[in-house]
Amino acid sequence: MSSKQNDYTTNTVSMLTYWTRRYVLVLLGSLLLLAVAAGIWIRISTYDHIYDMLELRAEQLVDLNGQAPEESEFSNRLRQMEERPHEPKHLFPEADIKKDDSSNRLETEAGPHEPRPPIPDVVHTVDTAGNIKIIKKYENEAIDTSALFAVPPSYQNVLAGENVRDQVNVASQTWLRIGVPVYQDGTICKALYISMPVDNQIRGPYGLLALLTGIITLAGWLVLYFLSRRLIHPLREVAAAAQSIAEGKYDPVLPQEVKERELQQLIESFRYMAAQLKQLEQLRSVLLAGVSHELRTPITSIRGMIQAVHNKIVTGAKAEEFLQISWNEAKRLQQMVEELLDFSSFEAGAAPIKGEPVNLSSLISEVIHQLSVLPEFSNIRFDAALPAEPVWLNGDAGRLRQMFLNLFDNSKKAAATLLRITFQIHDHRIMVDIEDNGKGIEATDQPFIFERFYRGSARQAIGRGLGLGLTISRLLAHAHGGDLVLLRTSPAGTTFRLSLTRSLK
Incomplete structure (x- = not known):
């Protein structure tokens, strides 16, 4: 293959590589957008689920008979909940959670042997005077969780009878906190706050999402890679055939069997074009020789006859005949030249x-x-x-x-x-x-x-x-x-x- 053919093929392959890269970038960009949207959805869903779980636990800790328990009773209830068998180690329970219409509090329909939500990590109360009582601390003493025990800005809202949800940043971690009112004789006497770190809970779904995005991206790239390879091979041959035709060789080697219908149509059209060009090139060579002969014949005849008359080789009636033949040949030559001029004018649109x-x-x-x-x-x-x-x-x-x-x-x-x-x-x-x-x-x-x-x-x-x-x-x-x-x-x-x-x- 000549250097021109190599350059032409290289340009064709480079163009395919260019578009393949663009397709991969478009695929990656689309997947990233989907991953971001899915990540936002996972974050919102996970936060909502954790809030529901914390609210459920808070309602379980509150005295269901309307009596406000002391902090020691909160501790006893927490200890009883921690001692329950079959306690789940994961975040999302299999039990269904629903609102009780009579008490407007959350309860679980899980059976005695079904998993229950995990125990909250931090529990404290704040009474109407702003006094804070810590019921349960975070087990990891290396992390300072004192920020969780400050009087929250939503404190008055909880005392007004609202369940409050908020987020607290502690030691570069995000904690979700739920605040619920505690009643005594029908009157709110304190606010109960339960907090849980969320980063470890959401890291798993994010990791799974990242893994799926990577797998889909890799699979898409592999598909594009192998498809482009299948396209590049026949296109290389077509590009080489085009360069071969440009160099005057009208019998190029083209792929015989291509499964892609569009490529097969391109190859068949190219093969037909090559055959037509070969036929026209052969015709051009024959016609050029014929036209040259047609123009040369009257010129040779005119020159010979005029020379014969000029040199007195023929005289009299014979000379007159030679001059008449020369006149006719000159008219024929003029007609051919006029045809050429007319043709050139009409092709150029100048006639x-x-x-x-x-x-x-x-x-x-x-x-x-x-x-x-x-x-x-x-x-x-x-x-x-x-x-x-x-x-x-x-x-x-x-x-x-x-x-x-x-x-x-x-x-x-x-x-x-x-x-x-x-x-x-x-x-x-x-x-x-x-x-x-x-x-x-x-x-x-x-x-x-x-x-x-x-x-x-x-x-x-x-x-x-x-x-x-x-x-x-x-x-x-x-x-x-x-x-x-x-x-x-x-x-x-x-x-x-x-x-x-x-x-x-």
């Missing part, structure tokens, strides 16, 4: 088309009369079914005449003895069929008859000029808002159809 009223029926009649008096058309009979009334269109009479002369001249070169012209008029469209009884167009030549410089097979190309007649005729038809097509052909004859736009005079 002006006059927009003037033209009676198409009258124009065709004039062309037929002009050709009928020429010796080369003496063996051709014209059968023109022209409308009696004028058929008007806006166009260039000279260019339309040139188009019909080209079509009639092609029929003459095909050894036709009959030329039939018929009209069809449909609303604003005019269709003119030019039918001859010539030898027709070979099947191998039919797809290329409107190609520039195409003159048919080598045997038929002799005397066919530059192969621009039909090309220029179709360009002229397009310039007049119409088209020229090969309607049908066979060994019994050929029919061309010219369609134009009709207009009112």
Whole structure:
């Protein structure tokens, strides 16, 4: 593989790598957004659940008969709860928690052998005078939890009969705290606060979320990686084939079996394009040789005959004949040069088309009369079914005449003895069929008859000029808002159809 092919392939692979990276970044960004949203949801749900659990424990510690227990009784109840068997070590109980309609307090429906919520870590009370009584301290003495025992800002709200939830930061940890009122003889006498650190409880779900995000990201990257590899291999071959065609090699090696339907369509289209380019390149080489021959022949003939007359090699009537042949060859050469100029002008869009009223029926009649008096058309009979009334269109009479002369001249070169012209008029469209009884167009030549410089097979190309007649005729038809097509052909004859736009005079 050449350096150009390596560069082209490298650029293609780099482009695929570029987009693969972008896809991975988009995937990672989307997963991060989902992870953040899930993390927020987990945080809110976990906090709510812990608050519900703390509120349940606080209600269990409060005297259910309306009698306010002393701090020693709180301690005894805590000790009884800690001594219960089957106490869970995890955060979320399997028991259902619900509100009791009669007491408006939380209770559990768990059976005697089912797990219960874990014991709170810190419990203290604050009476109406602001005196703080610590019921249970945090077991880890290395952490200073004194901030938990300050009089909370929500103290008055609890004494007013509200259950208060708040957060406290202690030693770089977040603690959740619930405050509930304690009643004595129907009157609130103190506030009970229960606190629990939440960081250890939420770290597990966060770790699981991070693990799942990492696994999904890795799986997505692997999928993209293997898919890109499957795409890169055939695209490398297509890129190498494109570079091969650019260097003039029209038989590239392309992948044979590709499972991806889109890639298979691309490869098939590329293979068809390569075959067409190869055929057109071969055609171009043949046509270039033919055009060179057609231009060189009259020049050589003119030069030789004029030199013979100039050097007195021929004299008299023979010299006159040589000069006449040279004159005819010069006219043929002029016609070929004019065809080249016309073709270049039309392809560049620089050929002006006059927009003037033209009676198409009258124009065709004039062309037929002009050709009928020429010796080369003496063996051709014209059968023109022209409308009696004028058929008007806006166009260039000279260019339309040139188009019909080209079509009639092609029929003459095909050894036709009959030329039939018929009209069809449909609303604003005019269709003119030019039918001859010539030898027709070979099947191998039919797809290329409107190609520039195409003159048919080598045997038929002799005397066919530059192969621009039909090309220029179709360009002229397009310039007049119409088209020229090969309607049908066979060994019994050929029919061309010219369609134009009709207009009112």
